[in-house]
Amino acid sequence: MLFRSLLVASFVAFALGQNITQVILDALESALDCTGCHALLIPLQTLAHLGNDDFVSVITSICTTLGLEDADGPILAHSLRDMSATGATATKFCTAVFGLCDPPAVNAFTVPLAAPPATPKVWKSTGRTPFQVAHFSDVGAEANCSKSICCRNYADEAGDPITQPAGPFGEFTCDAPPALAASMLTAIGGVRAQFALFTGDVEEGDVWLTTEDEVTTDLVDWNSQMAAALNIPVFPVIGNHDTSPVNSFPRNTTDTTFAVPWVFNTQGAGWQQWIGAAAAAQEESNSGSYAVVVPGQNLRFWLYDSDALQPDPNGILAFLAAQLQIAETAGDRAWIIGHMPLGKSDALHDQSNYYNQIIQRYSNTIAAQFFGHSHKDEFEIGYSDYTHQSAATANQFAWICPSLTPTSGNPAFKVYDIDPDTFEVMDMHVHIANLTAPTFQTNPVWEVYYSARDTYGALVGAPTATQVTQCQRFGISVTEAFASNTTAFQEYNTRISRGGMVAACDAACQTTAICDMRALRSENNCPGFQFQEAGLGRGRDECSGSLFGPLFSQLLGAKLT
Ligand SMILES: *[C@@H]1O[C@H](CO)[C@@H](O)[C@H](O)[C@H]1NC(C)=O
Ligand SMILES: *[C@@H]1O[C@H](CO)[C@@H](O)[C@H](O)[C@H]1NC(C)=O
Ligand SMILES: *[C@@H]1O[C@H](CO)[C@@H](O)[C@H](O)[C@H]1NC(C)=O
Ligand SMILES: *[C@@H]1O[C@H](CO)[C@@H](O)[C@H](O)[C@H]1NC(C)=O
Ligand SMILES: *[C@@H]1O[C@H](CO)[C@@H](O)[C@H](O)[C@H]1NC(C)=O
Numbered sequence: 231m232l233f234r235s236l237l238v239a240s241f242v243a244f245a246l247g248q249n250i251t252q253v254i255l256d257a258l259e260s261a262l263d264c265t266g267c268h269a270l271l272i273p274l275q276t277l278a279h280l281g282n283d284d285f286v287s288v289i290t291s292i293c294t295t296l297g298l299e300d301a302d303g304p305i306l307a308h309s310l311r312d313m314s315a316t317g318a319t320a321t322k323f324c325t326a327v328f329g330l331c332d333p334p335a336v337n338a339f340t341v342p343l344a345a346p347p348a349t350p351k352v353w354k355s356t357g358r359t360p361f362q363v364a365h366f367s368d369v370g371a372e373a374n375c376s377k378s379i380c381c382r383n384y385a386d387e388a389g390d391p392i393t394q395p396a397g398p399f400g401e402f403t404c405d406a407p408p409a410l411a412a413s414m415l416t417a418i419g420g421v422r423a424q425f426a427l428f429t430g431d432v433e434e435g436d437v438w439l440t441t442e443d444e445v446t447t448d449l450v451d452w453n454s455q456m457a458a459a460l461n462i463p464v465f466p467v468i469g470n471h472d473t474s475p476v477n478s479f480p481r482n483t484t485d486t487t488f489a490v491p492w493v494f495n496t497q498g499a500g501w502q503q504w505i506g507a508a509a510a511a512q513e514e515s516n517s518g519s520y521a522v523v524v525p526g527q528n529l530r531f532w533l534y535d536s537d538a539l540q541p542d543p544n545g546i547l548a549f550l551a552a553q554l555q556i557a558e559t560a561g562d563r564a565w566i567i568g569h570m571p572l573g574k575s576d577a578l579h580d581q582s583n584y585y586n587q588i589i590q591r592y593s594n595t596i597a598a599q600f601f602g603h604s605h606k607d608e609f610e611i612g613y614s615d616y617t618h619q620s621a622a623t624a625n626q627f628a629w630i631c632p633s634l635t636p637t638s639g640n641p642a643f644k645v646y647d648i649d650p651d652t653f654e655v656m657d658m659h660v661h662i663a664n665l666t667a668p669t670f671q672t673n674p675v676w677e678v679y680y681s682a683r684d685t686y687g688a689l690v691g692a693p694t695a696t697q698v699t700q701c702q703r704f705g706i707s708v709t710e711a712f713a714s715n716t717t718a719f720q721e722y723n724t725r726i727s728r729g730g731m732v733a734a735c736d737a738a739c740q741t742t743a744i745c746d747m748r749a750l751r752s753e754n755n756c757p758g759f760q761f762q763e764a765g766l767g768r769g770r771d772e773c774s775g776s777l778f779g780p781l782f783s784q785l786l787g788a789k790l791t
Contacts, residue, residue, distance in 0.1 A: 367602025370635030415459035429602035430469025453500030612750030639727030
């Protein structure tokens with residue numbers, strides 16, 4: 231009923247030549263639920279059909295009216311033009327952009343996969359000394375500081391006078407200055423890792439200001455900075471912020487004005503020194519995905535880029551499955567590295583489901599998965615049967631790296647101890663630089679914050695050193711301890727932001743947080759899991775960086791207060 235009346239009202243409004251900015255503002259006001267969101271899409275769509283320039287100009291005017299930053303207009307206009315306002319895609323759009331719809335049921339799709347081998351390879355540890363691998367993510371390193379997110383008292387900073395200059399090594403309110411990034415890379419050099427994983431997002435907060443030139447410069451600069459500081463190979467991935475406009479990785483059949491070969495080509499050239507020419511070429515022609523065999527190790531990496539549409543955008547899932555089949559045939563073990571953890575609420579349910587089919591088929595080949603994006607120190611457990619979540623069905627484990635950028639807590643990176651026979655993670659050590667320590671602004675000290683084996687082993691009993699860790703089983707015991715022991719959970723809640731910017735998490739938050747840990751498939755997470763985001767209306771978009779979410783949240787917040 232609401233939907234119909236709004237729909238009519240919108241068309242009448244246009245017919246009378248009313249102020250379209252006001253019509254959209256009114257529709258925003260009425261968009262309190264999923265139906266209202268679908269109704270809001272009608273005037274937005276009509277506007278989108280007028281062209282990108284008109285769309286951007288009206289959205290800019292709405293932002294100005296509401297006193298907000300501008301949004302990523304042309305992409306939204308493009309999407310709006312190509313969807314039906316009432317269909318499932320529109321529902322997904324309302325879920326992702328406005329948080330107003332529950333995600334629609336998963337579109338059943340069976341990923342074509344080869345039959346599993348009759349006798350799966352058995353992986354056994356012989357108890358050799360583990361080797362080390364470093365993992366860092368979401369650096370938000372911005373060398374060119376003429377932008378507001380840098381918030382430093384740089385000579386080139388024009389505009390409002392600075393009342394509280396940020397320290398040279400950064401603040402909780404700012405992205406990471408180059409000095410902090412350099413300090414972290416030096417610390418990583420000291421942990422004697424064989425290689426490092428970088429799970430994406432060079433760009434961070436200044437999403438409304440990015441241009442192709444600027445993102446390219448930042449990517450090139452960061453690749454050079456990593457190469458200069460680290461004398462070990464780095465296996466990097468592309469984050470959702472590492473493009474312009476933010477989050478824009480179009481399907482290859484879409485309007486080519488949005489295509490981003492420049493991102494893939496820039497990174498192919500920058501990463502070739504670590505991943506080799508063949509993988510760099512693969513990365514350039516497979517939307518950022520590549521596979522490499524790590525020299526001296528029977529270990530393969532794949533990149534999975536999850537910012538996409540259904541069922542298998544640009545053939546990335548097919549690429550992943552094909553590479554895992556090659557690994558299985560070769561008797562190799564594989565790690566998957568990617569930016570966005572597949573269990574998060576901003577991972578599309580369809581693609582997460584299809585991804586899960588692949589990792590279930592190749593669960594014996596995949597030893598571990600590594601992601602970033604959430605800026606938090608977290609993990610996700612994957613199950614062969616989500617209706618029977620137990621130690622018997624848990625068979626995947628994803629490590630999520632906290633960020634260097636301090637906007638979500640103390641700057642951090644991880645070091646893993648890896649069993650050289652099974653390539654499973656035997657322990658994880660989180661290293662932090664304490665931003666509130668008195669010496670931070672002169673000489674940040676990187677120290678081990680905690681070890682998973684020591685800290686959680688004390689709660690649930692650590693696996694013995696020679697045993698294959700079976701992280702997922704250890705993880706289940708840890709989540710059980712979190713569920714029954716609030717003190718242990720609160721300590722975890724402090725650790726996810728590395729003891730800085732700790733957000734309160736009450737009993738309901740505890741329940742959804744634990745549910746979230748038990749979901750590497752996004753349809754199984756608990757909606758409403760909002761650790762840090764609490765208090766931002768429905769601002770679940772902290773990491774996705776679409777500005778429509780925050781815009782709407784602020785509008786909603788303004789209405790509710
Ligand atoms: C349209 O509405 C907006 C928001 O109320 C207002 O700021 C703007 O001045 C109006 N434009 C015209 C041409 O009336
Ligand atoms: C720094 O940013 C400004 C404004 O975005 C741009 O004009 C300038 O070319 C950039 N400088 C470098 C070295 O990238
Ligand atoms: C484009 O995407 C399709 C799947 O949607 C894939 O099969 C094809 O290989 C892709 N082409 C390129 C050039 O990436
Ligand atoms: C950081 O340093 C401050 C000040 O010395 C201290 O109170 C705090 O406990 C430290 N945080 C961590 C996580 O070590
Ligand atoms: C609960 O967790 C705390 C903090 O880790 C620990 O000291 C305590 O022994 C745990 N309690 C039980 C009953 O396991």
